[in-house]
Amino acid sequence: MAVVGIARSLHSYHHFTLWRAFFEELGWQVVLSSRTDRQTVEQGVKLAPAELCLPVKVFLGQVARLLEQVDYVFVPRLVCRRLKGDFYFGCPKAIALPDLVRAIFPEQKGRILELVIDQQIQRDEVGFVRCAKALGVDRQCAQGAFQQAKKAEAEAGKLRVHGPSPADCFPPERLNSKPGAGRGKIGVIGHPYLIYDEHISLNLLRMIAELEIEPVIPGIGEEELIQEAGRALNWYYELELIAGARKLVREAQVDGLLLVSSFACGTAPVVNELIRREVAVRTGLPMLTLLFDEHSGETGLRTRLESFADLIRSRK
Structure with a gap:
């Protein structure tokens, strides 16, 4: 049985x-890369151009490991998705990810x-059929596998909206992403590959819980994204962040917002400012922005979180 490797980073969380x-429907064995550690980061930093964000560097480090273990490494090109008649694009770096990997x-x-995946020019099924063709799989078999995979995705999507983190789909362990409630709530907004990667985020969720503050992370479904379509920027995964911030303020009664981004992320400055203007300023909620890179340290992060927690408690 041939083996396909998938990196535990970036849009694997989605x-x-x-x-x-x-x-698996095609009869292939799937190997998920190990969880991020220092060696993963160091290897990715050595391989990647300096201007890339930390999650992409981590992805490259994981690809390097997988190439030692599997027959093929799966690298998606997520270009464009359609919502409500409009096109929404992926991260510019993610669009070029296969080219980057081949160059390195x-x-x-x-x-x-x-x-x-580019819904401007083709249905998702076409992309999957062409991917399977590279493995020698015929169209009919690939189409059947795609339909079964979509059913599995729909079931997983229902779970994510109602609680479990996207990281919970990674076997065999589940992440402790829902600590108990404490003296206040902080809405945490950020891409899943930042929030739920405990090495990149320096155990951010655990640190918040240790301060007796409950981190609240919104689950966003397809219908909620459609409602937000046309009101924000034309970046698909950033639309999730904006929709999540609005949902937190509207439903969760949070006491503050924490925006989690990576240094060198091209879209983060625009998206964070949009959230600040549309959500935090209008509601008066305090907001803290955290930027992570390979030089981030736990001590500095803990100090900032403690100060933010003190601010939230002083307002109650």
């Missing part, structure tokens, strides 16, 4: 269930398995 189910690992080009 789509791992879909991808895993697709390949030129001798492994034949082992990079690319999936193109």
